[in-house]
Amino acid sequence: MNSGNYVKAATALTFAATLSLMSSCKEEQPKPERPNIVFIMSDDHAYQAISAYSDKLIRTPNIDRLYREGMLFTNASVTNSICAPSRATILTGKHSHIHGKIDNIFPFDTTNVTFPQILHDQGYQTAMFGKLHFGNNPKGFDEFKILPGQGDYYNPQFITNKGDTTIQGYVTDIITDLTLDWLGNRRREEDPFMLFYLHKAPHREWLPAPRHYKEFTKRSFPEPETLFDDYNGRGTAAKEAEMNLLKHMTISADNKIYPEVAKELGIEEMSEWGFNVFKSKYDRFTEKQREEWDAVYGPINEKFRKLYPNMNDSAFMRWKYQRYMQDYLGCIASVDENVGRVLDYLDENGLSENTIVVYTSDQGFYLGEHGWFDKRFIYDESFKTPLLIRWPEKIDPGSVTDEMVQNLDFAQTFLEAAGIEPPEDMQGESLMPLLEGRDGEWVRDAVYYHYYEYPGFHMVKRHYGIVNKDYKLAHFYYDIDEWELYDRRKDPLELNNLYDDPNYQEVVKELKRELQELRRKYKDSKELDRHFIQKYKERGLIE
Ligand code: SGN
Numbered sequence: 001m002n003s004g005n006y007v008k009a010a011t012a013l014t015f016a017a018t019l020s021l022m023s024s025c026k027e028e029q030p031k032p033e034r035p036n037i038v039f040i041m042s043d044d045h046a047y048q049a050i051s052a053y054s055d056k057l058i059r060t061p062n063i064d065r066l067y068r069e070g071m072l073f074t075n076a077s078v079t080n081s082i083c084a085p086s087r088a089t090i091l092t093g094k095h096s097h098i099h100g101k102i103d104n105i106f107p108f109d110t111t112n113v114t115f116p117q118i119l120h121d122q123g124y125q126t127a128m129f130g131k132l133h134f135g136n137n138p139k140g141f142d143e144f145k146i147l148p149g150q151g152d153y154y155n156p157q158f159i160t161n162k163g164d165t166t167i168q169g170y171v172t173d174i175i176t177d178l179t180l181d182w183l184g185n186r187r188r189e190e191d192p193f194m195l196f197y198l199h200k201a202p203h204r205e206w207l208p209a210p211r212h213y214k215e216f217t218k219r220s221f222p223e224p225e226t227l228f229d230d231y232n233g234r235g236t237a238a239k240e241a242e243m244n245l246l247k248h249m250t251i252s253a254d255n256k257i258y259p260e261v262a263k264e265l266g267i268e269e270m271s272e273w274g275f276n277v278f279k280s281k282y283d284r285f286t287e288k289q290r291e292e293w294d295a296v297y298g299p300i301n302e303k304f305r306k307l308y309p310n311m312n313d314s315a316f317m318r319w320k321y322q323r324y325m326q327d328y329l330g331c332i333a334s335v336d337e338n339v340g341r342v343l344d345y346l347d348e349n350g351l352s353e354n355t356i357v358v359y360t361s362d363q364g365f366y367l368g369e370h371g372w373f374d375k376r377f378i379y380d381e382s383f384k385t386p387l388l389i390r391w392p393e394k395i396d397p398g399s400v401t402d403e404m405v406q407n408l409d410f411a412q413t414f415l416e417a418a419g420i421e422p423p424e425d426m427q428g429e430s431l432m433p434l435l436e437g438r439d440g441e442w443v444r445d446a447v448y449y450h451y452y453e454y455p456g457f458h459m460v461k462r463h464y465g466i467v468n469k470d471y472k473l474a475h476f477y478y479d480i481d482e483w484e485l486y487d488r489r490k491d492p493l494e495l496n497n498l499y500d501d502p503n504y505q506e507v508v509k510e511l512k513r514e515l516q517e518l519r520r521k522y523k524d525s526k527e528l529d530r531h532f533i534q535k536y537k538e539r540g541l542i543e
Pocket residue numbers: 043044082083084104133150203204205253277374457458
C-alpha cells in the first residue's frame with residue numbers, strides 16, 4: 001500500500017474499532033516491564049506551530065494527543081540552538097563543550113558514550129530512522145536508515161547499515177513507512193525497544209508534499225507582532241544577524257519563485273546560491289512530481305510577476321512571510337499526519353500503555369518573530385523547543401509543567417525509566433519526578449546555554465547565558481563584549497534589554513553569580529571558549 005493510501009486507511013478506522021483492537025491485542029501481548037521508548041524529533045519545528053501550544057497558525061491534532069494523553073512542557077529548551085549539537089546533547093546527556101560537537105561543522109567524536117549504546121548493552125532493541133546529521137553513523141543501533149547530512153525532501157537517499165539506497169516519494173511519509181515496517185516486521189516481541197523516529201521536516205527549504213502544498217498555498221496566516229522589528233533596544237548581535245525575511249530569505253530556494261522569473265524582475269540572489277539550491281531541488285523531482293509542482297507554484301509565480309513591480313518593502317516582507325508560512329506549515333501538516341500513523345500503530349498493537357512517546361524538535365524556530373527565520377539565539381523562539389511526553393503508566397493525561405527542562409535531560413530520563421544507573425559524568429536531570437507528579441523533588445530552577453557557530457551561516461554571534469522562569473541573562477563575546485538581560489514575565493517578546501537599567505542591577509549581579517556557578521558546575525570556562533575559537537582558526541574558518 002502506498003503511504004497516501006495508508007494514511008487514508010488509518011484515518012478511516014473508527015474510534016470504536018481502534019478501541020476494540022487495542023483491548024484485544026493488549027491481552028495477547030506479554031507486557032515488557034521496562035518501557036519502550038519512541039523518540040520522535042522533527043527538525044526546526046517551532047512550538048508556535050503546534051496547536052497544543054497555540055492554534056494561531058496550524059492545528060496538529062495528532063501531536064496534540066501526546067498532551068491530551070500525557071504532558072506538555074512550556075519551558076523546555078536546548079543547550080545550543082542548532083541541529084547537530086542538539087542531537088549530540090540528546091544522545092550523550094552532556095553540554096556541547098563536553099561532547100565536543102559545538103556546531104554543525106566539526107564531526108561528532110564517536111568515543112562519546114551515548115544512551116542508546118547503554119540501552120542496547122542492557123538488552124533493548126534499538127533502531128533509528130530519519131535525519132541524524134552527524135557526519136558519522138550512530139552507535140548502539142541494531143538497525144538504522146538515516147539521511148546523509150540534511151537529506152532531501154523528494155526521492156531521498158538513505159545511509160543504512162547495509163549500504164546506501166534511494167527511495168522514491170516524500171521524505172516524511174518514507175521515514176514513517178520505514179519506522180512502521182520495522183515496528184511491524186523486525187521488532188522483537190520479547191525485548192523492550194528504543195526507537196528514534198526523526199523527521200527532516202520542517203527544515204529549510206520547506207518543501208511540502210503535494211497534498212499539503214495544494215491546501216496550504218491557498219491559506220493566509222496572521223503576522224507576528226514583531227514582523228517589522230527594528231531591533232532597537234537589543235544588542236549588536238540581533239542587529240547584525242542574517243536571518244531577516246526581507247533581506248536574507250532567498251526568493252527562489254525559500255520562496256519558490258523560479259530563477260528565470262526572479263532574474264526577469266531584477267531580483268538578485270546572494271551569489272546565485274539561492275538559484276542553485278532551488279534548481280538542485282527542482283531537478284530531483286520525477287516528471288509527475290514536477291507537473292504537480294508547476295500546477296500549483298506556476299500560478300503563484302505568475303501572480304508574483306505582476307505584483308512585484310508595485311511592491312514596497314513592507315508589502316514584499318508581508319508577501320514573503322505568507323509564502324514562508326504556507327510552505328513551512330505545509331511541511332508540518334505531513335509530520336502531524338504521520339505521527340498519527342505511528343500513534344495508531346502503537347494503539348492497535350497494544351503498545352501504548354508502557355511506551356514512552358516523546359515529541360520534540362532539535363530546537364525551536366522563528367516564524368517571522370523579530371522579522372526572522374532560523375534559530376541559534378538564546379531568545380525564546382529558538383531557545384525553547386516543543387516537548388510533549390506520553391506514558392500512560394506514569395503520566396496523568398493533560399498535565400502541564402513550566403519547569404526549566406532541557407534536551408540535556410533525555411539521556412538520564414530514559415536510563416532511569418529503564419532502571420539503569422546513568423554514568424556519573426552525564427550532566428542533565430532525570431525528568432522522572434515531573435513525569436510522575438513528584439514536582440517537589442525537581443531541583444533545577446535555571447539552565448545554561450552556549451551557542452558557538454560564528455562566523456557562519458546567519459551570522460549569529462557567539463553567546464552563553466542563564467535562563468530561569470523570570471529572567472534571561474546572556475553574554476555575547478568573541479568580536480563583541482555585550483550583555484543582555486530580559487524580564488521574561490514583563491517582556492515576553494524580549495524587546496527591551498534591561499542590562500543597564502538601574503532598577504535591575506541587583507538582578508544582574510545575582511544572575512551573573514549564578515551564571516558563573518553554572519559554568520563551573522558544567523565545566524565550561526573562558527579557556528574552553530578560547531579553545532573552540534582556536535579550533536576555528538586551525539580549520540581556517542577565521543584568521
Ligand atoms: C542550512 C540552512 C540554514 C540553517 C543550517 C543549519 N540553509 O545551512 O538556514 O541554519 O542549515 O540548520 S539551507 O538553505 O541550505 O537549508 S540545522 O537545522 O541543520 O542546524
